[in-house]
Amino acid sequence: MRSKVVLRRLFRNKQARYGISALVLLILLAYVGPFIGPYDWTDKDFLAFMSAPGSDHWWGTGAIGQDMYAVTLRGMQKSIVIGLLVALIATGLAAIVGSFAGYFGGWVDKVLMWGVDLLLVLPSFLIIAIISPRLKGGSWLWFVVLLAAFSWMITSRVVRSMTLSLREREYVLAAAYMGIPRWKIIFRHIVPNLSSLLIIDATLNVSLAIIGEAALSFFGFGVQPPDVSLGTLIAEGSRNATGYPWLFVFPAGLLVLLVLSINLIGDGLRDALDPGSNS
Amino acid sequence: MGKYLLRRLAINVILVAVAASLAYMLAATTMSPRAAYQGRQPPIAESVIDATLDAYNLNDKTPVLQRYGTWAKGVLTGDFGRTWNGGSVNQEMGRRIFVSLRLLLIGTILGFVVGVALGAVSAVKQYKLSDRLIGVSSFVIMALPVFLLATLLAMATYSLNDGLGFTLIEYTGEYNPKLSGFDQFLNRLNHLILPTISLSLGSIAFYSRIQRNMMLDVLGQDFVRTAMAKGLRRRTALTKHALRTALIPSATYFAFAFGTMFTGAIFTEKIFAWHGMGAWLVDSINANDVNSVAAVTLFTAICVLFAAFLSDLLVAALDPRVRVS
Numbered sequence: 001m002r003s004k005v006v007l008r009r010l011f012r013n014k015q016a017r018y019g020i021s022a023l024v025l026l027i028l029l030a031y032v033g034p035f036i037g038p039y040d041w042t043d044k045d046f047l048a049f050m051s052a053p054g055s056d057h058w059w060g061t062g063a064i065g066q067d068m069y070a071v072t073l074r075g076m077q078k079s080i081v082i083g084l085l086v087a088l089i090a091t092g093l094a095a096i097v098g099s100f101a102g103y104f105g106g107w108v109d110k111v112l113m114w115g116v117d118l119l120l121v122l123p124s125f126l127i128i129a130i131i132s133p134r135l136k137g138g139s140w141l142w143f144v145v146l147l148a149a150f151s152w153m154i155t156s157r158v159v160r161s162m163t164l165s166l167r168e169r170e171y172v173l174a175a176a177y178m179g180i181p182r183w184k185i186i187f188r189h190i191v192p193n194l195s196s197l198l199i200i201d202a203t204l205n206v207s208l209a210i211i212g213e214a215a216l217s218f219f220g221f222g223v224q225p226p227d228v229s230l231g232t233l234i235a236e237g238s239r240n241a242t243g244y245p246w247l248f249v250f251p252a253g254l255l256v257l258l259v260l261s262i263n264l265i266g267d268g269l270r271d272a273l274d275p276g277s278n279s
Numbered sequence: 280m281g282k283y284l285l286r287r288l289a290i291n292v293i294l295v296a297v298a299a300s301l302a303y304m305l306a307a308t309t310m311s312p313r314a315a316y317q318g319r320q321p322p323i324a325e326s327v328i329d330a331t332l333d334a335y336n337l338n339d340k341t342p343v344l345q346r347y348g349t350w351a352k353g354v355l356t357g358d359f360g361r362t363w364n365g366g367s368v369n370q371e372m373g374r375r376i377f378v379s380l381r382l383l384l385i386g387t388i389l390g391f392v393v394g395v396a397l398g399a400v401s402a403v404k405q406y407k408l409s410d411r412l413i414g415v416s417s418f419v420i421m422a423l424p425v426f427l428l429a430t431l432l433a434m435a436t437y438s439l440n441d442g443l444g445f446t447l448i449e450y451t452g453e454y455n456p457k458l459s460g461f462d463q464f465l466n467r468l469n470h471l472i473l474p475t476i477s478l479s480l481g482s483i484a485f486y487s488r489i490q491r492n493m494m495l496d497v498l499g500q501d502f503v504r505t506a507m508a509k510g511l512r513r514r515t516a517l518t519k520h521a522l523r524t525a526l527i528p529s530a531t532y533f534a535f536a537f538g539t540m541f542t543g544a545i546f547t548e549k550i551f552a553w554h555g556m557g558a559w560l561v562d563s564i565n566a567n568d569v570n571s572v573a574a575v576t577l578f579t580a581i582c583v584l585f586a587a588f589l590s591d592l593l594v595a596a597l598d599p600r601v602r603v604s
Contacts, residue, residue, distance in 0.1 A: 118298060121294050123580075125545060214424060221564075256423055263421065264418070
């Protein structure tokens with residue numbers, strides 16, 4: 001089985017091992033950690049504003065007495081979910097658009113690639129920044145859709161060019177001569193053959209999406225209160241980071257660790273899935 | 280070649296026009312510059328607000344298409360309209376482009392040169408201590424988003440200055456307007472230190488990884504061995520033959536970065552309080568400044584397409600295998 005070989009190669013890679021263990025620990029912290037902490041993320045401690053980390057509030061408290069341990073973990077959950085969802089949607093979209101454009105060719109190809117060019121030219125930061133805060137009452141899922149909508153274009157071009165060469169393979173031609181509908185050929189024969197590219201892309205997209213979310217939230221254009229994410233926490237913490245470093249250090253550190261571990265896994269996956277590649 | 284260029288130019292012009300129009304429509308329908316006038320004390324009469332907004336082509340009571348027509352007509356004659364408080368968008372843009380340029384020029388070049396050098400060294404000394412050190416640090420730096428890095432640098436400098444009791448390194452603004460002559464020049468350089476570090480570190484990490492991979496590819500190839508076999512010193516063979524060929528991918532990225540330099544750096548500019556194009560984007564969104572948003576989009580689209588064109592040209596010039604058909 002190929003997947004077994006790939007997994008074995010992945011675990012033999014030292015970088016990837018570090019990445020996987022760090023990511024598992026971080027996810028455990030995000031989802032199990034809140035049950036261990038003494039406070040809920042919505043609790044306010046009116047006796048402790050901006051207090052330093054201690055035995056009661058492990059990571060200190062914020063301006064209105066929130067327990068930073070609970071709030072930060074809650075924010076990390078949101079960041080992880082956003083990262084995963086955006087990566088899934090973006091890579092899926094890239095696979096579909098790229099393979100349809102490459103397989104159908106002609107005007108379908110032209111129209112789709114024109115759309116890709118247009119989205120690449122539009123400054124994504126601007127569009128998301130204008131729309132996202134105005135989705136009043138809309139949930140953060142809209143933000144996920146927006147972020148995903150602007151992060152699939154380059155991969156779709158790669159997928160398209162790979163589809164162009166796959167289109168002429170014997171098994172694809174055979175399927176076409178047997179009269180199988182073209183959309184079925186794409187999903188059964190083309191996309192599975194691009195899986196290594198797509199898996200690597202999806203992994204790296206997770207870390208890109210987490211950074212993107214944090215960057216937009218840093219200016220208040222991303223996740224809107226009362227929701228919290230690592231980005232909103234870093235934005236709040238950085239405002240008075242010199243006086244109250246615990247507000248900044250924990251979310252920022254977790255963000256870096258999260259991105260670093262995902263990047264390590266992505267790099268290891270690339271080596272495992274595509275041993276010949278050198279990039 | 281000429282036909283190819285013309286076709287490409289035509290497509291790009293259409294792309295820019297569509298992108299800018301979409302941005303204008305989006306901004307004009309969702310943003311309300313009226314809000315900036317309504318909440319004032321003492322209150323301004325409705326008719327006065329209308330008249331002011333009409334004069335700036337920002338009145339939301341005028342149909343969007345009509346406003347778009349006025350705007351588009353202006354843009355075609357090179358007039359980007361008025362900001363929300365009546366300033367000229369053209370003037371603002373002219374000023375800010377050069378602020379961004381002054382900020383990014385050094386950082387972009389420094390990032391490329393240092394990154395390529397580190398990547399090449401890393402490849403030549405593969406698996407040695409220096410290679411591992413460069414590899415690990417570039418990995419860590421790439422996991423550090425630029426807004427985090429910039430904030431950390433600003434914080435560290437603040438504490439350093441605080442500890443020293445005087446301002447050793449400036450961390451906000453572009454220069455001190457009170458100084459003049461050579462002092463002002465030094466002051467400008469001082470203000471450049473932190474933003475340049477925060478801009479170039481990321482690109483150093485990025486270029487060093489690309490350059491290392493490319494260099495490793497090239498090092499194993501025949502022409503490098505031949506160069507050494509014909510009696511060139513190792514150093515000459517590496518720099519003249521290997522590095523030059525391995526430079527192509529980094530150079531194309533550099534061409535792209537160079538072309539998009541005028542569009543500014545959103546995070547670095549905001550955090551270190553430089554009033555360039557990147558900061559303008561954030562400020563104009565916050566100020567509901569429709570015409571500025573559209574102008575920034577138009578300008579960015581032109582820069583991106585020009586930069587892509589520049590990097591394509593460079594590939595064609597450097598790589599004998601690529602020929603434009």
